[in-house]
Amino acid sequence: MLPANRLWLSEAALGMLQSLRYYCQETPRKTRICEAISNLDVGTKIKVQGWVRSVRPQKENLFLHVNDGSSLQSLQVVASSELNHRLLTFGSAVEISGSLVTSPSRKQDVELQADQIDVVGECNPIKEKHGLEYIRQFPHLRCKTNVFSSLLRIRSEATTAIQQYFKEKGFIQVHTPVLTSNDCEGAGELFQVEPAGQEKNQDEEGHQHFFSVPAYLTVSGQLHLEVTAGAFPGVYTFGPTFRAENSQSRRHLAEFYMVEAEISFTQSLEDLMKVMEDLFRSTTEHLLSQCPEDVALYHKHVITYTEAINILNSSSKKFAFKTDWGSDLQTEHEKYLVKHCGDVPLFVTDYPYALKPFYTRDNQDQPLHTAAAVDLLVPGVGEMCGGSLREERLDLLKTRLAQAGLDETYGWYLDLRRFGSVPHGGFGMGFERYLQCVLGVDNIKDVIPFPRYSHSCLL
Amino acid sequence: MLPANRLWLSEAALGMLQSLRYYCQETPRKTRICEAISNLDVGTKIKVQGWVRSVRPQKENLFLHVNDGSSLQSLQVVASSELNHRLLTFGSAVEISGSLVTSPSRKQDVELQADQIDVVGECNPIKEKHGLEYIRQFPHLRCKTNVFSSLLRIRSEATTAIQQYFKEKGFIQVHTPVLTSNDCEGAGELFQVEPAGQEKNQDEEGHQHFFSVPAYLTVSGQLHLEVTAGAFPGVYTFGPTFRAENSQSRRHLAEFYMVEAEISFTQSLEDLMKVMEDLFRSTTEHLLSQCPEDVALYHKHVITYTEAINILNSSSKKFAFKTDWGSDLQTEHEKYLVKHCGDVPLFVTDYPYALKPFYTRDNQDQPLHTAAAVDLLVPGVGEMCGGSLREERLDLLKTRLAQAGLDETYGWYLDLRRFGSVPHGGFGMGFERYLQCVLGVDNIKDVIPFPRYSHSCLL
Structure with missing residues (x-):
């Protein structure tokens, strides 16, 4: 045959x-x-x-x-x-x-x-050794290299490990949708979706959209997870997420994988940090189970945003971006903080309320006014996880949404607080960032099988 | 607090x-x-x-x-x-x-x-009992019902079972991309993707696309899986898939989940059918592991397309669609065949070559001229899996692509046959169809957390 x-x-x-x-x-x-x-x-x-x-x-x-x-x-x-x-x-x-x-x-x-x-x-003549950058041009052949077939095995194992972790802890895996009619946190640039060949007519002549409303690719499954967190102790999702950022950086992809979790009946950032840390630890232990070396990554630090700002301001280093209290932490700041704390994973908690999306829980600690949010920064990568307690108090949520003119759009979200709401919180972890961190891979395009970024969608 | x-x-x-x-x-x-x-x-x-x-x-x-x-x-x-x-x-x-x-x-x-x-x-006043159709209008609250929280637990368990099955068999899980620049088999209506607010300018005035080329939502991860099958014994993917079909039927969604697998060094449809059957059996056993009843679903039949056509033509039933040799099997035919064979899962093999996409392996059995393709039909649902051996012979593939005017577009696919190609085959299983079949759920919208279909993209 x-x-x-x-x-x-x-x-x-x-x-x-x-x-x-x-x-x-x-x-x-x-x-x-x-x-x-x-x-x-x-x-x-x-x-x-x-x-x-x-x-x-x-x-x-x-x-x-x-x-x-x-x-x-x-x-x-x-x-x-x-x-x-x-x-x-x-x-x-x-x-x-x-x-x-x-x-x-x-x-x-x-x-x-x-x-x-x-x-x-048979195989056409081919050179045996190539750099990562060179083989990236040939996505249909690069899995034939040692380094990339290793990556695919590790990605697959890490996926298993993440799912095992959540299963053991009794979380339900939810397939949050890729297509969504809301833009979630307004966090990123959105991709819009219409049937091929129909975009023009619909927008100009007022024809109906395929879904009757504009539809976008998800930038986060969080709000959908919060829906399901209203009936389970813990839920998570693990799937592709999208940002239409016009960036060629080593840190960004237009399509990337994210692990997101929501935990019901949770009242402290400590509970969230525990899950983030456990997830990271157990996934990494699974990956390294063949490998006796312990990893320095297992130590960790926790500081508040306010402490972080103080560290940055007492440094002699000149930063390109502002370090006033109230400014967001930039990659340069995150990298400095991680170094300053001894090159170990670093939790930064309690960010300014004004910097955080509407669903973040108000710490009500005026005059500072912070929110119960936490980021996990890791060496070499910067931000790997971001999480927060979600505002469960209907009145506070209503006021904030009204101030932002979003109360009609998020009527359904307010509803969640009217039907047996529980204190809950959650976080997201960039799966590619995680792999970069654990494997020490410099460019995010080298830890995903088919990288998509501006001006590149090969195959 | x-x-x-x-x-x-x-x-x-x-x-x-x-x-x-x-x-x-x-x-x-x-x-x-x-x-x-x-x-x-x-x-x-x-x-x-x-x-x-x-x-x-x-x-x-x-x-x-x-x-x-x-x-x-x-x-x-x-x-x-x-x-x-x-x-x-x-x-x-x-x-x-x-x-x-x-x-x-x-x-x-x-x-x-x-x-x-x-x-x-607290919870606002709410009625305790509702039909599936009624609660479908409230996707943000329906997981609070017994029937839908059960569904979410089962979906999560089935996901685990599928991943365990493939892991035990040594398959690598590959995250095939959602965004793609090829339309795969030309199988379905495509969704096109551009950054929000930019569609008009780009198409009319010839501005650049975000990815420099038009980008679509995937209708199948198969071709990307075939790429990775060039370096592993077996690979699979499990993720969302999209069709812009303007259909309100109980059988179609615009976003649905699909399990797809490719097996290297495979030379027979029997090998593929074995994997399909094992996957179905082990996933279902996992789901029913608490449940002593055996399921009739475990029996099965295998017939060829030609035998299927003969069965249809010797029936006294009048079909709406043609049953000539060479016509595709329609849902009415599939349902009749499943009933005729005793209401058990039914493999139909060796479909007409002309009906199948370019990558399907030619059986070279002229004058009939069939291709090594197989569908798995199940009671109540119809087609649940579709698979084929892939054409590994470069000359045959080249001729077929040239006839279709696709040889330039699929230059990279021809390349796969030039660099250590192996005989391989694979299949896809609709995850929602699987759940419908096992649970006996009539409407596909009731087995997915957030159903998307024409004119509906709630949340």
């Missing part, structure tokens, strides 16, 4: 092997390379499938390294140097049957002595 | 209880209702938090049912009838401390004898 290019060993050797195989009643067992290298199958016949990572013809033997994506490690394959290896190039897809044996070399525990090698997919 | 409305028991009773609590060195332990009703804590002091589902004042006692979303079951709470229960209405949020005791009634194993009840969130 396949246009396979069979590369046989010498007929005699093969005949011998085949009768041997018959004699032993042994058919090669299809094995993942991660299992093969774990050394349990030594002495058995196996069959592996994967992609060639290197070819070294030597006098007597031909050495291949084959990777199947199940592990960063490749399997060393030893074949007769008589083998026609014209098609065995870097990147070609192969099926190999043979005996798994203890390797005479110290470099690996086991190797596969090939009986038969089939090339099932 | 909270505007809590404390409803005390008689001072004397409370004094006694407080000294008792002191004596026992016992502070009420915060307990989820699912744990409380599991009967392990009888005799201990606990504190529960939740929402009132019913209030029955009787002569001596006041009976409440309280639910916290951790389970469908509510906890019966018994308080003194002297309690001022004006604020204890259906839907109000409460914190209750008391002793968990064996219930004298047969209706439940345990009940909570309340020492203290705090109303933390």
Whole structure:
């Protein structure tokens, strides 16, 4: 069925092997390379499938390294140097049957002595080593590199770890919608959505929108989570989020993944910080479970916004942005604060009320006037999580929305406070920022399979 | 801190209880209702938090049912009838401390004898019972109903089960993008995306698009999955998918969730059907693990498209749509076939080549000329999964794309066949269709938290 290019060993050797195989009643067992290298199958016949990572013809033997994506490690394959290896190039897809044996070399525990090698997919000539920036241009091929296939395995594991964490804590996962008719916190630049080819007519001649109202891509699932937090102890969402920011920075994507959680019956930022910290810790422990090193990341500091401003103002460093009480913390400030506190994760709490969105709980601590909000800043990345207690007091919420002229738009949100509202709070964690932090990856585009940003939407 | 409305028991009773609590060195332990009703804590002091589902004042006692979303079951709470229960209405949020005791009634194993009840969130008057259609109008309140909070728990569990299944089988979860510059299979009506407020200028005066090219919401992650299948044994994605279909039917949503998988080194539809079946079985078993009934759904049938056409043509039933060989199967046909085969899940394989997208593997069985595609039809729902082997032969793929005038657009897809391509196949499963099938829910809008369809994007 396949246009396979069979590369046989010498007929005699093969005949011998085949009768041997018959004699032993042994058919090669299809094995993942991660299992093969774990050394349990030594002495058995196996069959592996994967992609060639290197070819070294030597006098007597031909050495291949084959990777199947199940592990960063490749399997060393030893074949007769008589083998026609014209098609065995870097990147070609192969099926190999043979005996798994203890390797005479110290470099690996086991190797596969090939009986038969089939090339099932040839590969055009390709250079083996490239920088991250170069391979980013070829999103359809970059998962064939070691560094990017590792990233995809880690992303997948981190996703599992996050879901396991919340499941163990009794949270319900909610699929908050991507399409929304509200712009949430007015936090970012919005993408608008209409059926293709219909945008013009609708806007100019007053035709109906597809959804009867303008629809946007979500910038946060928080408000939808708050809806569901009205019936559960804890809820979370983990999915794509969008910002139409015209930015080419190493820190921004137009489509990125966010973990967001809401916890009911919560009355303190400490409760929220506990969940943020536990989530970070348990996810990272899961990722590092194979890895004995402890991580410095596990220490942490907590300061208030007011303390942060004092630290910035007593520094001799000149900042580009203002550091008056009431100004928002900029990336330069966040990085300085993290350094100042010993390069460990840093919670900053109780930001100025005026800086925070309408749903943030008023601390009622005039004349300062702060809100019960908290950010988690991490080394190398800056802000990774942001959370707050949500204002559960109907009168305060009503006044604030009315002042902003938003009381009609958010009538349904006020409703939530009229039907068995509970004190609650929540936070969001940028999943790519998390991966950057844990892996020390500089550019956010290198921790997502298909990065989207202004002027780039490849594939 | 909270505007809590404390409803005390008689001072004397409370004094006694407080000294008792002191004596026992016992502070009420915060307990989820699912744990409380599991009967392990009888005799201990606990504190529960939740929402009132019913209030029955009787002569001596006041009976409440309280639910916290951790389970469908509510906890019966018994308080003194002297309690001022004006604020204890259906839907109000409460914190209750008391002793968990064996219930004298047969209706439940345990009940909570309340020492203290705090109303933390009042609830406006609300009717207790409503139909699914009525509550659909209030997406911000419907999770407070039994039926919809059950649905959210089941959706969350099913999500976990699907991810566990793939993890156990060694699949990597890939976050395929929502934003895409290709329209995949040209399968559905597309949504187009631009920054809000910029659509008009860009299209008329030739201004640049945000991404330099037109960008759409994904109708399928398959092509992106195929990219990653070039480096892993198996990959899957589970996320939102979009169709701008102007349909109000009970079967369609504009935003829905899809599970899609690609399996490398796969050469037969049987391999694909095995994964589809296993996924369905293991997810459903996980969901039903508390439930002893076996499900008839576990039987199944396999027929070819050609056999299906023969069945339809030898039926005495009049169909609205054509049943010639070469016509696509319509919902009426699918439902008839499922019934005809005994109302069990039905795989239909080997559809006409001309009906299938460019990437479907040619069976080269002229004069019939079919393609290696398979659909899984299920009772009550119709098509739930669709899959195919993907054409791995470069020359066949090139010819077909050229015939469709798509060879330039899909240059990158042809590239995949030049760099270590492997025979592979995959499928997609509509997550909402799956939930409809398992739960017997008639309208797809009732199995998703925030349904989006034409003329409706509430919140």
